[in-house]
Amino acid sequence: MTETSHPPVRDDQETSGSALPAIELTGVMKEYHAHGEKVAAVRGIDLAIGQGEFFSLLGPSGCGKTTTMRMIAGFEEPTGGEVLLNGKPVTDVPANKRDVNMVFQSYALFPHMSVFENVAFGLRRKGVAKDEIRRRVAAMLDIVDLAGREKRRPGELSGGQQQRVALARALVNRPRALLLDEPLGALDLKLRQHMQVELKRIQREVGITFVYVTHDQSEALTMSDRIAVMNDGRIEQLGSPREIYERPASKFVAGFIGTSNLLAGEIGEVRDTEAFITYGGDGQIVVPLDGRTAAPGDRLELTVRPEKIEIATQPPGGNGAGSAGGGYSGSRVRAKVAEVVYLGTSTNYIVTTAAGDEVTVFLQNATNADDIAGRGDDVWLSWEPRHSYAIGAS
Amino acid sequence: MTTTISAPPPVAAPRRRRRRPLRGRGLHLYTIVLVGWLLVPIAVMILFGFNDTHTKQNFEWEGFTLKWYVHLFDKKDLTTALINSLTIALLTTLIATVLGTLLGLAIGRHRFRGQGMANLVMFAAISCPEIVMGASLLSMFVATETPRGYLTILAAHVMFSVSFVAITVRARAVGIDPSVEEAARDLGAGPLTTFRLVTLPMIMPGVLSGALLAFALSVDDFIITNFTSGSTQTFPLWVWSSTRTGTPPQVNVMGTLIFAIGVLLAVINIVAARRRARHS
Numbered sequence: 001m002t003e004t005s006h007p008p009v010r011d012d013q014e015t016s017g018s019a020l021p022a023i024e025l026t027g028v029m030k031e032y033h034a035h036g037e038k039v040a041a042v043r044g045i046d047l048a049i050g051q052g053e054f055f056s057l058l059g060p061s062g063c064g065k066t067t068t069m070r071m072i073a074g075f076e077e078p079t080g081g082e083v084l085l086n087g088k089p090v091t092d093v094p095a096n097k098r099d100v101n102m103v104f105q106s107y108a109l110f111p112h113m114s115v116f117e118n119v120a121f122g123l124r125r126k127g128v129a130k131d132e133i134r135r136r137v138a139a140m141l142d143i144v145d146l147a148g149r150e151k152r153r154p155g156e157l158s159g160g161q162q163q164r165v166a167l168a169r170a171l172v173n174r175p176r177a178l179l180l181d182e183p184l185g186a187l188d189l190k191l192r193q194h195m196q197v198e199l200k201r202i203q204r205e206v207g208i209t210f211v212y213v214t215h216d217q218s219e220a221l222t223m224s225d226r227i228a229v230m231n232d233g234r235i236e237q238l239g240s241p242r243e244i245y246e247r248p249a250s251k252f253v254a255g256f257i258g259t260s261n262l263l264a265g266e267i268g269e270v271r272d273t274e275a276f277i278t279y280g281g282d283g284q285i286v287v288p289l290d291g292r293t294a295a296p297g298d299r300l301e302l303t304v305r306p307e308k309i310e311i312a313t314q315p316p317g318g319n320g321a322g323s324a325g326g327g328y329s330g331s332r333v334r335a336k337v338a339e340v341v342y343l344g345t346s347t348n349y350i351v352t353t354a355a356g357d358e359v360t361v362f363l364q365n366a367t368n369a370d371d372i373a374g375r376g377d378d379v380w381l382s383w384e385p386r387h388s389y390a391i392g393a394s
Numbered sequence: 395m396t397t398t399i400s401a402p403p404p405v406a407a408p409r410r411r412r413r414r415p416l417r418g419r420g421l422h423l424y425t426i427v428l429v430g431w432l433l434v435p436i437a438v439m440i441l442f443g444f445n446d447t448h449t450k451q452n453f454e455w456e457g458f459t460l461k462w463y464v465h466l467f468d469k470k471d472l473t474t475a476l477i478n479s480l481t482i483a484l485l486t487t488l489i490a491t492v493l494g495t496l497l498g499l500a501i502g503r504h505r506f507r508g509q510g511m512a513n514l515v516m517f518a519a520i521s522c523p524e525i526v527m528g529a530s531l532l533s534m535f536v537a538t539e540t541p542r543g544y545l546t547i548l549a550a551h552v553m554f555s556v557s558f559v560a561i562t563v564r565a566r567a568v569g570i571d572p573s574v575e576e577a578a579r580d581l582g583a584g585p586l587t588t589f590r591l592v593t594l595p596m597i598m599p600g601v602l603s604g605a606l607l608a609f610a611l612s613v614d615d616f617i618i619t620n621f622t623s624g625s626t627q628t629f630p631l632w633v634w635s636s637t638r639t640g641t642p643p644q645v646n647v648m649g650t651l652i653f654a655i656g657v658l659l660a661v662i663n664i665v666a667a668r669r670r671a672r673h674s
Binding site for chain 1: 571573574576579580591596670
């Protein structure tokens with residue numbers, strides 16, 4: 001068959017150490033026509049994924065992350081912009097000639113073939129010699145811990161094993177990049193957590209670029225070197241897990257990643273690089289401006305992660321409290337406990353602040369034997385200035 | 395007389411499931427009667443193939459003989475009719491299976507303009523009364539001055555068999571995860587290789603069932619064949635015309651052999667389907 005005689009588009013292995021990104025998207029767009037109307041799934045994405053990087057596309061369903069991945073794989077054609085693999089445009093290269101491989105959400109194993117035949121499929125298409133196929137398949141099955149199951153059919157394997165066959169089937173081809181489309185979605189929690197660690201180990205072992213599509217923020221945070229948070233066909237924020245968690249660029253990111261407390265108030269005073277918000281009568285919130293310009297009277301939105309907040313029955317900074325400008329220089333807010341949820345290793349307090357916002361406080365159960373406060377108790381929340389993070393415009 | 399395989403063989407092998415044991419004398423009796431009802435006509439056909447009859451009629455048992463098996467092909471025009479029937483059935487199976495598989499795949503796997511129409515036409519071909527179809531075909535062939543014969547029979551048989559193949563293939567095709575084919579493409583297989591190595595093996599049970607069905611429908615079709623045959627004789631047509639003068643025992647023997655082949659094919663298909671089911 002003539003199809004196999006064309007080598008896939010790819011440079012020599014030696015270039016893998018170069019500075020060229022493994023995958024680059026420039027202004028990539030995808031519009032569908034449905035019932036005579038244009039529906040935009042991806043609205044212009046610019047992205048460069050480095051060699052050997054574990055990169056995640058994270059977002060809710062319908063945000064365009066899977067479409068983006070399918071355009072990298074070659075199953076969808078962009079309606080605008082360009083996809084580059086190793087610096088070369090591949091927009092016109094069909095999926096079977098692109099040097100990336102994919103792990104499908106449904107695994108998509110060939111049910112009529114044995115595990116060995118499944119894994120050998122890609123190598124056979126490339127015309128690799130029989131001995132080498134046998135050697136490479138055996139080595140790959142070893143990596144995914146499936147040695148000895150070569151003759152089984154996919155139907156005879158457990159979900160976790162099928163998932164690893166799918167992984168081996170893609171990785172054995174030593175692709176430029178491996179694309180994973182919610183590969184752990186069908187597994188139960190325990191297996192999923194186990195596979196997260198496994199995936200990270202395998203990725204380190206083979207040193208191949210992984211592009212990982214998921215809607216599970218904890219999965220993305222656990223495994224990724226970098227994450228692109230997507231919403232409505234666009235990238236909302238691109239950064240390391242820590243950046244995205246600690247410094248969400250938008251309300252959407254703050255809300256989507258982890259639990260986030262969203263507060264807002266009017267700036268009463270700006271001192272040096274910090275804004276002071278008078279909050280709920282005698283409370284105050286200190287927000288670092290990080291180069292933003294703000295003036296007294298502006299409304300500011302900010303987030304605080306629940307584990308950064310201290311909770312106490314006494315106001316912080318001792319007796320002088322009660323008026324803004326007491327001994328404590330951080331944020332302090334009066335609140336009433338609405339709910340206490342005991343979670344074993346931690347306790348969650350859901351409180352209503354004096355200004356009426358709902359705030360979650362997350363407390364490790366390391367030392368405190370008893371609950372600090374019960375439902376209906378008045379408490380003080382406090383956190384350091386650097387844990388307030390201003391979001392939104394300007 | 396291929397009544398036994400006119401019902402479609404199972405498309406997917408039955409899963410092994412726990413069965414509640416059925417008991418009771420009434421049920422036993424019922425089962426025996428029903429099985430007997432189904433088998434008696436076939437048994438009579440087979441039996442009278444061994445009848446040592448000396449008249450033109452083959453109604454009364456006159457003793458056991460194998461001479462009709464020995465002299466199976468003595469009646470030249472009957473043999474010609476049988477050969478016509480078998481070659482038409484084989485060609486029909488071949489053509490209808492290819493066309494029906496493509497149609498079934500298209501309807502089962504893709505969305506396209508005219509899909510609803512294609513579905514409708516497919517079912518119309520099945521639900522249309524054969525006698526009406528036959529009469530219409532005859533008037534069409536007469537109106538277009540097409541000479542009736544072997545080719546018109548073949549065309550008509552392919553026409554009514556395609557839908558049955560398409561339906562069995564479609565049933566199989568809709569159950570296939572589309573990402574399996576994408577996976578093949580992703581791993582370097584072009585469209586043709588993907589079809590040969592992935593799609594076709596996965597729909598094969600449906601294709602085989604459809605092919606068997608097409609053969610069974612074609613080989614014993616009488617009504618449409620009668621309208622489209624011209625002077626060409628097929629086995630059912632010859633048997634029908636012989637009833638006026640007396641049906642020779644060779645007909646029973648041929649019926650028996652066709653029946654035996656049909657049963658054999660059906661058994662092979664079921665065994666193969668079971669083996670596949672065990673693997674998936």
